[in-house]
Amino acid sequence: MASTDIPSTDMNAAGLRSDERLERLKLFGLSSPALILVMIILVLPVGWLFYVSFIGADGNFSLENYERMVARKSYMRIFRTTFLVSIMTTGLCILIGYPLAYFLSQLPKKWANIALITVLLPFWTSLLVRTYAWLVLLQKKGLVNEWAMSLGLWDEPIKMVHNMTGNLIGMVHIMLPFLILPLYGAMTAINRDFMKAASNLGASPRRAFWTVFFPLTTPGLFAGALMVFILCLGFFVTPAVLGGGKVIMVSMKIVSNIELFVNWGAASALGVVLLVSTMVILWIASRFLNFDQMTGGGRH
Amino acid sequence: MKKLSILTVSATLLATTAMADKSVTVASWGGSYQEAQSKALFQPAAANTGIEVKEETYGGMSDVRLQVNTGQVTLDIVVSGSGSAARAAEEGLLEKLDYDVIDVSTFIPGTYDDYCLGGDVFSTVYAWNTATVGEDGPQSWADFFDTEKFPGSRAYRGKVAGALEPALMADGVAPEDVYSVLDSEEGIERAIDKIRELKPNIAVFWSSGAQQAQLMKDGEVDMTTGWNGRFDNAKADGAKVAYSFNQALADYDCFAIPKGAPNKDVAMEFLAEISKAEYQDDLPKYITYGPTNKAAYETGEIDPAVAASLPSTPENTAKQLPISLEWYSKWETIAAEMYQEMLTE
Numbered sequence: 001m002a003s004t005d006i007p008s009t010d011m012n013a014a015g016l017r018s019d020e021r022l023e024r025l026k027l028f029g030l031s032s033p034a035l036i037l038v039m040i041i042l043v044l045p046v047g048w049l050f051y052v053s054f055i056g057a058d059g060n061f062s063l064e065n066y067e068r069m070v071a072r073k074s075y076m077r078i079f080r081t082t083f084l085v086s087i088m089t090t091g092l093c094i095l096i097g098y099p100l101a102y103f104l105s106q107l108p109k110k111w112a113n114i115a116l117i118t119v120l121l122p123f124w125t126s127l128l129v130r131t132y133a134w135l136v137l138l139q140k141k142g143l144v145n146e147w148a149m150s151l152g153l154w155d156e157p158i159k160m161v162h163n164m165t166g167n168l169i170g171m172v173h174i175m176l177p178f179l180i181l182p183l184y185g186a187m188t189a190i191n192r193d194f195m196k197a198a199s200n201l202g203a204s205p206r207r208a209f210w211t212v213f214f215p216l217t218t219p220g221l222f223a224g225a226l227m228v229f230i231l232c233l234g235f236f237v238t239p240a241v242l243g244g245g246k247v248i249m250v251s252m253k254i255v256s257n258i259e260l261f262v263n264w265g266a267a268s269a270l271g272v273v274l275l276v277s278t279m280v281i282l283w284i285a286s287r288f289l290n291f292d293q294m295t296g297g298g299r300h
Numbered sequence: 301m302k303k304l305s306i307l308t309v310s311a312t313l314l315a316t317t318a319m320a321d322k323s324v325t326v327a328s329w330g331g332s333y334q335e336a337q338s339k340a341l342f343q344p345a346a347a348n349t350g351i352e353v354k355e356e357t358y359g360g361m362s363d364v365r366l367q368v369n370t371g372q373v374t375l376d377i378v379v380s381g382s383g384s385a386a387r388a389a390e391e392g393l394l395e396k397l398d399y400d401v402i403d404v405s406t407f408i409p410g411t412y413d414d415y416c417l418g419g420d421v422f423s424t425v426y427a428w429n430t431a432t433v434g435e436d437g438p439q440s441w442a443d444f445f446d447t448e449k450f451p452g453s454r455a456y457r458g459k460v461a462g463a464l465e466p467a468l469m470a471d472g473v474a475p476e477d478v479y480s481v482l483d484s485e486e487g488i489e490r491a492i493d494k495i496r497e498l499k500p501n502i503a504v505f506w507s508s509g510a511q512q513a514q515l516m517k518d519g520e521v522d523m524t525t526g527w528n529g530r531f532d533n534a535k536a537d538g539a540k541v542a543y544s545f546n547q548a549l550a551d552y553d554c555f556a557i558p559k560g561a562p563n564k565d566v567a568m569e570f571l572a573e574i575s576k577a578e579y580q581d582d583l584p585k586y587i588t589y590g591p592t593n594k595a596a597y598e599t600g601e602i603d604p605a606v607a608a609s610l611p612s613t614p615e616n617t618a619k620q621l622p623i624s625l626e627w628y629s630k631w632e633t634i635a636a637e638m639y640q641e642m643l644t645e
Contacts, residue, residue, distance in 0.1 A: 072637050077644040141519050162504045162520070245458035245505025248644055256459070258362050259384075260636050262391050 046275070053268035057261070065269035075253070075270075079277065082249045085164075085239070086232035089171045090179075093228050096172065097179040098221070104180070105187035119180050127174060131241045134170045135161060138242075162244025170238045178231065179224035186220025226282075233278060250274050322351045324563050324570050327358035328379040332533075336586030337379070337419070341574040344582070351570050361388045364558045368393045373560045376567040382416060383461055383628040385556050389415035390629050395557040395564055402572040406595040408612055410622050416554035417571055418592035420583060421612035423550050423620060424462040427516060427531045427543035428523045437523070441547050444523060445470035445494065447501050452522030454498065455515050458505035460632065460639040462549050464491035465621060466525065467498075469547055475621040482627060488635050492642050505643060516541045528611055532588040550611060550620040552592060584610055 056062025069075040104112050104119070122130060137143045138161035145157040160166055190213065198208035236251040250270055257267040326342060328334040338355060346353040358364075358375065361384045367373045380388070388394050394415040404412050411418030426444045428437035432452060438444045444454070444466065457463045468478050468487075471494045481487040495502075503521050506512055512526035513534040531543050555574075557567050573579070580591035581601035590612030591597070597607060607613055611620070 068637075072641065074637065074640040074644045081644070139518055139520050159503070240507065244503065245507060246643065248640070253640075256636070256640075259360065260633050262365075262387070 049268045049271050052264050053272045055263060055265045057263050057265075059263075062265075065265045066273075068266070069269065069273065074248075078248050078250055078253050079273070081247060082233060082274070083277075083281075085167065085171065085235070085247065085249060086229050088168055089175055089232045090225050090229045092168065092172045093175050093179045094221070094225060097176055097183060097224070100176075101180045101183040101187055104184055105190075116184070119177055122173065123177055128237055130174060131170050131238050134166065134173070134242060138166055138169065161242055162246070164243070164247055166242040166244070167239050167247045170242045171232060171235060174238065175228045175232065178227045179221075182224040182227070183217060183220040186217045186223075190216045230278065233274065322349075322566055323354065324351060324376040324567050325354040325356060325374060326377045326379075326570075327356045327363075327375045330357035333587060334379075336583060336589075339586055340582035341419070341579045345570065345573040345579055349570070349573050351566060351573075353570070360384060361393065364388060364393050365391070368559050371560070373558050373562065375558050376561040376563045377555050377557060377571065379419065380416065380554060380556055381461075382418070382552050382554050382623065382625055383632065385416035385554055386413070386625040386629045387632065388556070389413075393559055395559055395561060397557065397571070398568050401568045402575055404575070406577070406593055407575075408592055408594055408617065411552045411592040411612075412554070413625065416556045417575060418552040418554045419574075420587075420589035421550060421552045421592055421610075422589045423528045423545060423548040423611040423616075424466075424525060425528050425531070425543040425545060425548040426466070426523060426525055427512075427541050429516060429519060429521075429540055430542050431519070431540040432522045435542065437542055437544070439544060439546055441466040441470040442472075444525075445498050447498070450523065452501075453503040453520075454501050455504040455506050455512070455521040455524035455526075456495065456498070456502045457525055458507045458643065460636040461628070462525070462551070462623070463495065463639065464488060464635065465549055465623075466547070467491040467494035469621075470494055475547060478621060479624045479627045482631065482635075485634070485638070488631065488638055492638055496642055496645075499642070513537075513539070528609075529588045532609060545611065545616045545619045548611070548620045549623055550617065551623040553589075590616075 053065055054061055054063070056064045100119075104115050107115060135142075139145070140157045140159075142161070144160065148154055149157065160169070194212050194216070195208050198212045199205070203211065234251055235249055236255070239247045239249045240252055254267045254270045257270060258264070261267070328337055334355070334357065342353050342355060345351070356375070358378065361378075361380060364375065364378055365388070367375065385394065396414055397412075397417055402417060404417070407418065408421065411421060426438055426441065428450075429452075430437070433450060438446075438450055443450060464482060465478050468481055468491045469475060471490065473481050482491065504511075504515060504524075506515065506524065506526070509527050509530045512524055513530045515521050515524055516526075516531065517534050517537060517539040519540075526543075528543060528545075528548070531539075531541050535541050555571055557564060557571075561567055575593060577591070577593050577595035577599050580593045581596040581599045583589065583591060583596075584602055584606050588606070588609055590610035591602075592612065594612075594614075596602065597613065602610070608615075610616065
């Protein structure tokens with residue numbers, strides 16, 4: 001990359017090449033502490049997880065932890081619920097987050113900062129507290145039902161919690177900032193003259209938005225959506241509290257398997273399957289979407 | 301002068317070694333439960349025997365498994381549910397208890413076994429909201445499962461432990477036959493089918509004792525299953541809740557010694573001490589769980605009004621079905637997987 005920016009002639013080409021090699025080596029040296037750290041805290045434990053998942057109850061190599069997942073229908077359903085919840089949460093976050101980020105990006109700087117603080121505010125409260133707060137608000141005799149019924153909006157309490165609805169409300173609330181922040185970053189980076197130029201060339205506001213503005217925000221949108229999706233896959237507290245015991249996600253099953261089975265393998269196998277299926281989904285997604293864009297590499 | 305100070309130092313050293321010989325580390329579940337145990341059992345017993353007690357909280361038998369498997373055992377005594385202790389014992393994680401040291405002659409039968417010594421008795425009961433269901437709530441599991449006689453929403457346990465026995469009793473099985481019916485996959489399926497039938501009326505599958513109390517206090521459901529002590533606490537907190545011991549499941553929490561515990565012999569001695577009636581009769585002052593030592597009811601320390609609400613009095617014991625640990629060690633993992641299929645449907 002760097003070499004293309006520097007005018008090179010035949011004379012110093014070799015010298016530049018060796019300089020480049022040296023620089024790469026230095027860069028590698030600089031990043032090695034991080035690489036070693038990742039090795040120790042990520043690669044080794046994940047490798048151990050793979051290994052343990054193939055150890056049966058009797059301590060020998062066995063496929064029983066995987067066979068169980070095929071034999072029992074509940075495992076398939078739990079994985080389906082996990083991915084469904086993650087996809088729906090990501091979708092809802094985009095529906096709510098995109099217009100909000102757009103609104104924020106159009107505000108004058110001073111107001112945008114204040115509004116951003118309100119977006120970030122939930123980050124300063126513990127996830128557990130926010131989850132229980134939703135329980136208090138949404139339950140049968142909670143604030144929302146009581147107010148709506150006293151205002152005559154509905155007569156019977158609506159079941160908004162201890163089910164999928166409550167779980168999604170809680171998760172979307174927690175995940176929203178993870179989508180809004182990268183999206184806001186991408187939107188504010190767009191030169192406003194682009195939109196003016198589009199109008200000047202005769203595009204209607206709608207056309208200008210879809211052909212100029214929206215494509216430029218996709219890197220931020222993908223980055224945010226990817227982050228939301230991946231974080232959702234590992235959710236535990238929110239579905240456990242707001243799902244009423246009926247929304248069972250993989251992390252909850254991992255905990256119950258640790259309590260139930262005499263070996264770590266029963267729980268490890270679930271972790272392995274979740275990791276592998278997530279990687280497969282991302283790989284498929286990367287074939288349809290430009291992955292460079294997701295990581296921001298496509299920006300000029 | 302110098303001689304004296306050396307003497308003092310060596311005397312102190314001797315004293316501390318003697319003290320260190322007599323020390324145990326006890327792990328329980330924290331919260332108001334451990335506070336009650338600490339005030340009624342651990343601290344008074346420590347004061348009387350000179351055994352130094354270090355209290356810790358822990359996450360259950362998976363912690364013990366980790367300690368035993370890695371050979372780094374730091375805990376001498378752990379508090380456990382009877383079922384998890386039975387499974388841990390099968391796995392070889394616990395030391396056998398020495399009943400020559402520990403006197404269980406006045407214990408309620410079935411509240412101790414080779415590896416676990418009962419500390420308190422609790423019951424899995426059905427509770428109802430007296431504001432919506434009325435004072436005359438369900439009086440049997442059949443009533444609890446009868447949505448015509450008792451309309452309203454229910455909460456039920458999200459795990460299999462204590463979930464199948466009520467369903468079978470509701471299905472017409474006599475309490476004494478429950479475990480023989482459950483002794484096959486068909487029997488387990490029969491119980492689960494009964495819960496399937498009730499499922500449309502089950503608003504919440506609870507996962508903790510705190511949740512039971514909260515569901516009743518906030519009026520989120522009209523009826524629930526749960527642990528008697530939690531409902532007493534909720535009631536004291538202003539909840540409109542009542543429960544019955546009729547057909548309830550009697551279970552106990554117990555003390556166990558992890559395999560390879562550093563102070564195994566002292567732990568045995570300490571367990572013998574805290575099992576005495578003179579300590580157990582203080583426990584109900586702090587939490588409404590019953591003593592496992594029957595003699596505790598005869599010391600006069602437990603107020604008759606309090607005694608009536610405890611799960612382990614002879615009158616209340618007679619109404620209940622004791623949990624079968626053999627059944628749990630044989631079937632729990634299979635039943636749990638089958639139960640989860642019903643939950644995820």
